[in-house]
Amino acid sequence: MLQQTRVQTVIDYYNRWMLKWPTLHHLAQASLEEVNEMWAGLGYYRRARFLLEGARMIVAGGDGFPKIVSSLLKVPGIGDYTAGAIASIAFKEVVPVVDGNVIRVLARLKAISANPKDKVTVKKFWKLAAQLVDPHRPGDFNQSLMELGATLCTPLNPSCSSCPVSGECRALAISKLDKLVLITDYPAKSIKLKQRHEFSAVCVVEISGRQDLIEGDQSNSVFLLVKRPDEGLLAGLWEFPSVMLGKEAALTRRRKEMNCFLKKSFRLDPQRTCSILLREDVGEFTHIFSHIRLKVYVELLIVHLKDDMSDLFSMRDGENTTWKCVDREALSSLGLTSGVRKVYTMVQKV
DNA sequence: CATACGTGGAG
DNA sequence: TCTCCAAGTAT
Secondary structure: OOOOOOOHHHHHHHHHHHHHEEEEEEEHHOOHHHHHHOOOOOOHHHHHHHHHHHHHHHHHEEEEEEEHHHHHHOOOOOOOHHHHHHHHHHHOOOOOOOOOOHHHHHHHHOOOOOOOOHHHHHHHHHHHHHHOOOOOHHHHHHHHHHHHHHHOOOOOOHHHHHOOOOOHHHHHHHHHHOOOHHHHOOOOOOOOOOEEEEEEEEEEEEEOOOOOOOOOOOOOEEEEEOOOOOOOOOOOOEEEEEEEEEOOHHHHHHHHHHHHHHEEEEEEEOOOOOOEEEEEEEEEEEEEEOOEEEEEEEEEEEEEOOOHHHHHHOOOOOOEEEEEEEEEEHHHOOOOOHHHHHHOOOOOOO
């Protein structure tokens, strides 16, 4: 969970996760669906899938939990950093770790100005860290190095005056001699790749209760959710029906695309299977992914089913589309991605 | 190998 | 609003 994610963000997820799956064996029994739900909102969802696959692999292997770096590296989702962290912290293997914090600390300590993403430079950091690690307390040392980066040797305003190794810091020494050099010049900034712009239309489809199907309560309605493909962005997660637009599109065009999608995937057709009680343009927002800038147009559609479409209320596979309907309560308690939560919040204000 | 892969807090 | 980046990994 901590990979590329702040501790503060992780804590609640970690606690809920450990409550639900206290051991590897519990996790190995879980379904990907459950795992995705628990992870929803944390991001980098492949981590969740790998965690599940890793648990299953270890349990199936029957050799217990891997305890050395070489074995840990075979587990899905465990790379150089995580293998080193587990081996040193949990099992006292004398190995280093290199994460973003360590790179920053070492780049400053040794005044390394090369691009820290560069493969050769990364190797240099690992070698340096390996030379430094305390053979008697590798886990504590590694955590100390990371903690130094997280608390004092921070990206923007490092607290050099409180730093226990400021006397040995090359970057600090250089910055004192040359006023043009700043501590924060280390490590070098790597060129960030450009975000591509994407556009999508989302339709929150609310299927209102019918007097003849649902007794009494007219407010009893359900929402249509679609399962995203198992590969790629937000793989296997639930969202409101959406279509990618390719470029900016006016309301008319967006509705046309959406109508087509709803008809094809759900046989939701105003002329035949339902009548429209409300259709409203709710607004738009931009959702930022690490590599995509997604503009989302949101619309609310409340329909009233004509025929006996009660089978609609259980999950089923449509044409290349897995979908289900959930009621308001289920929707609130369901694990949703950040973007889907935004959409739902917007619609609730209507 | 360069890139895909989320989200949110801080300044 | 924009930039930066966090206990990185897989392909």
